[in-house]
Amino acid sequence: MTPSGAPAQQPPSRRIAEYLRRQIESGELPSGAKLPSERALAEQHGAARNTAREAIRLLAEQGLVTARHGSGVFVRTPQRLFRFGSDRYSLKNRETGLTPFRLEAKRQGKVARIEVPSIARERPPADVAERLRVPADEESVVHRENHYFADDEPVQIVSTFLRWDEAQGTLLMQAKTGKDGIYGRLEDLGHVMTRVRDEISARMPTPEEAEILELLPGVPVLEVLHTSLDQVGTPFEVSRYVHRADQTGLLYDLPVEQET
Secondary structure, rough: OOOOOOOOOOHHHHHHHHHHHHHHHHHHOOOOOEEOHHHHHHHHHHHOHHHHHHHHHHHHOOOOEEEEEOEEEEEEOOOOOEEEOOOOOOOOHHHHOOHHHHHHHHHOOOOOEEEEEEEEEEEOHHHHHHHHOOOOOOOOOEEEEEEEEOOOEEEEEEEEEEEEEEEHOOOOOOOOOOHHHHHHHHHHHOOOOOEEEEEEEEEEEOHHHHHOOOOOOOEEEEEEEEEOOOOOEEEEEEEEEEEEEOOOOEEEOOOOOOOO
16 A cells, blocks of 8 residues: 555545545545645655646546636635426426526526527437437537536536427527427427426536537436327427436426325
């Protein structure tokens, strides 16, 4: 064992990173604390300065520290998670006049901003076509892409797919869809959401997603493939939510069905 307590067979940079990580997790290095300089870390651990620099890079990839130009490297302050779950489409929340994201941002004292970079008629991805029950080899959907920000920090990307034959010529083709958003317009078309299906997975982001969400290297995303079903069980909307995993949690409070 080394003075840091890590196994000697680990590369020196990983031993230093592990030592600092334990200090951060124990609170010995609290949020906002400044890390020792590369030179000080190198001397403390009997390593080269480049090795100490690599250790700090490893911590940054884990989202534990952040560099401030001209000031040093500091323990990152954990962000309160944006929590989205089973009540995000509830009538109670809709009656506030706020979308689920704007409501969650308001609860945290943050300013929400939503950008709509594109609304286009497209061929759907295969998984979307299957769930929306539309042809995958035709331009059978409208794809609305939204980027969500809290205090100007990107939080999530949402790609919403609607049937083209329903959306064409309606406010669903516009960035601003009016009162109650897209679900209000879909209700105008006869689709009242009565059930949802969310398929959740974790993965690494695509290069484009990492750029939009301004992710640090090594930070994964949570993907939620959401399907809305109406009063007769017809799927009428599919959305792919890509959340940055370092700021998002998913909370589901569901009843347990009992046999009668």
